[in-house]
Amino acid sequence: MSFTPPPPPVFTGEHYHIWVVKMKTYFQMHDLWNVIENDTEPPPLRANPTIAQMRQHSEECSKKHKAMACFRNGVLDVIFPRIMACDSPKQAWEKLNEEFMGSDKTRQQQMINLRRDFENLMMKESETIKQYSDRIIATVNSIRLLGVDFSESRVVEKVITTLLEKFKSKISSLEESRDLSAISLFELINFLYAPEQMRANRQEEHPVGAFQAKANEGSGSN
Missing domain, CATH: 1.10.1200 (Non-ribosomal Peptide Synthetase Peptidyl Carrier Protein; Chain A)
Structure with a gap:
């Protein structure tokens, strides 16, 4: 049976601790949690890469953009300005944690x-x-x-x-x-x-x- 993944859970400004748990599971399901934790770029392609290697490299490079898209779809418009200027999903995650989870x-x-x-x-x-x-x-x-x-x-x-x-x-x-x-x-x-x-x-x-x-x-x- 085909499986259509659900949209990301939406943070409304309340119950942040619960949203964080749900969102982490969502990132893990889409194999995106590593870019939240590490914020590292994939290694460059070697000389004369195969088509499979190029496809894999392209997928790894796109993970940050996919994670940022999840963030932007996972918060209400009133929350979005807090992460609008973030350059990476790791930075967005830390920004929300700092504001809503406290020090x-x-x-x-x-x-x-x-x-x-x-x-x-x-x-x-x-x-x-x-x-x-x-x-x-x-x-x-x-x-x-x-x-x-x-x-x-x-x-x-x-x-x-x-x-x-x-x-x-x-x-x-x-x-x-x-x-x-x-x-x-x-x-x-x-x-x-x-x-x-x-x-x-x-x-x-x-x-x-x-x-x-x-x-x-x-x-x-x-």
Whole structure:
């Protein structure tokens, strides 16, 4: 089957960290990332080159122009003036990084704040597993978007050690059958979320019974 590559992702001026990840993948897909990283000219042709060598050299020389075209099509008109005067795709990439990602000092401070946020995360009494895992994943993704390798095992450990007391028996049960150091975050969340989902489904199917059970609980406590 033929494959028509999609157009480059468009940067609107917001969520630059996400656009950078998408754009890097786009350049890699088109074999253009090397001209962003290195900004080097291909070596000159040797004497008496073959047609294949000339074609290859021409393709290598055109990569910078292709990358610049991707940049110009990958930003809105309000962003384009920032890179309009850039002579190379590497220069355009660095120009956007400098303006929208901030200096090394700024990124370092962002990293410190996000790590602190991650360490301080605790499950709230009012939260479901899904709500808590969404909070953790959002923080972890923000850290990863800054280019930091954040292991999944560390995230799994964070979830396990900060759950409410009512989940401890579930974790103990899971520990008997699985190696918790090797379990994925997806598996852990699904294991913990399944009982919550079943209870929610039962309440939707039998709302009167659920209401009556709550009423009985309330009268029994008086």
